[in-house]
Amino acid sequence: MTHSSGSDDAILYSVVVPVYGNAGSVAAVVERLEKVATHLTGRLEVVFVVDGSPDRSLDVLQQVLPTAGIDSQLVAHSRNFGSFAAIRTGMGVARGRYIGVMAADLQEPPELMIDFFAALSAGTADVVVGRREARADPALNSLMSRTFWGMYRRTINPAIPPGGVDVFGCTREVADALLAMREAHSSLVGLLYWVGYRRLEVPYERVERTEGKSAWTLRKRVRYLLDSVFSFTDIPISVLSTVGVLGALVTLTVGVVVLVSYLTGRIDEVGYTPLMLVMLFSTFVLLSGLGVVGSYVWRAYENSKQRPLSVSASHETFDARG
Incomplete structure (x- = not known):
């Protein structure tokens, strides 16, 4: 009405x-x-x-x-x-x-x-x-x-x-x-x-x-x-990527410590070192992959919004012939 x-x-x-x-x-x-x-x-x-x-x-x-x-x-x-x-x-x-x-x-x-x-x-x-x-x-x-x-x-x-x-x-x-x-x-x-x-x-x-x-x-x-x-914002993806990178670095560091400890004889438990290295390597791959996949998801999501890439406030044309 x-x-x-x-x-x-x-x-x-x-x-x-x-x-x-x-x-x-x-x-x-x-x-x-x-x-x-x-x-x-x-x-x-x-x-x-x-x-x-x-x-x-x-x-x-x-x-x-x-x-x-x-x-x-x-x-x-x-x-x-x-x-x-x-x-x-x-x-x-x-x-x-x-x-x-x-x-x-x-x-x-x-x-x-x-x-x-x-x-x-x-x-x-x-x-x-x-x-x-x-x-x-x-x-x-x-x-x-x-x-x-x-x-x-x-x-x-x-x-x-x-x-x-x-x-x-x-x-x-x-x-x-x-x-x-x-x-x-x-x-x-x-x-x-x-x-x-x-x-x-x-x-x-x-x-x-x-x-x-x-x-x-x-x-x-x-x-x-x-x-x-x-x-x-890309805050959620940035947080996820940061967690992935930091987690991967921590995992890599722990893996190096375990390997060095094994090689120097500080770890004598049978099977402990390979098991830990496999677990840590798998975690490293997963955390790193989360950051990479997250970046692709963010870009796909941005494109799905279908927002214009730019918005023009004005458009003028000038004839050089006067």
Whole structure:
């Protein structure tokens, strides 16, 4: 079900909002975005993607959007596929030249979209992300978030803001680049930084959640971090290769010690030396082989992602004839 007015070409800005368990706040999101629209130079649409929400979020939006003061689209997933999939769906149907992405819990102020769209339309950046300067979350949630994003920055990408990325905006070109990479079990934030382009950070203060309960559980955080590690780094293979090399060196050293001890008469147990040498040689071969095989597996996995080898931000042609 969609609601829109006028031609698609007139819509300049789109805001994508994934929805899950946000029945108590989606009406307020619409109201806040209506006010945002009054500060923009072009028409704004909001794209709500209800991701199999178990509450009345879809019903509330079906009641609110037909009479809202902004253009809108309402997409309902057949089940819960996750926020990354919901954002992809929203980006795929968004009609704006500039696209913003925000959550439906209002912890990130929708008014950030004004600054995002101003920077994007002025051509000063292709990607604008919100940099969290402060947060009003409970102490435990705040600690978990800082720990999670601290590990993410150390293992995945140190360029990501310390508080992570929960709200961002981008041009249509960047959105198309993200949509071209159809990877399962990946990281939207990781892909957003992988594609490159010119980035700008806008500071903001995260407010306390007043409606509903966050679905961003510890289990989901751990899974997201692991997906990011396996999608954007070679840490697992590097660790395996390092263990293989170190293990092979230790095994070789022990083998030399056993052989020297046998030759110098320090080992007189019958059959001990050949048995140990066979075991150590087999272990050496296995550990060395793990590192080699791991390197091939990593390269095969990288090719299976089908990511482009490069992303061009611009392409100009100049005629020498004037």
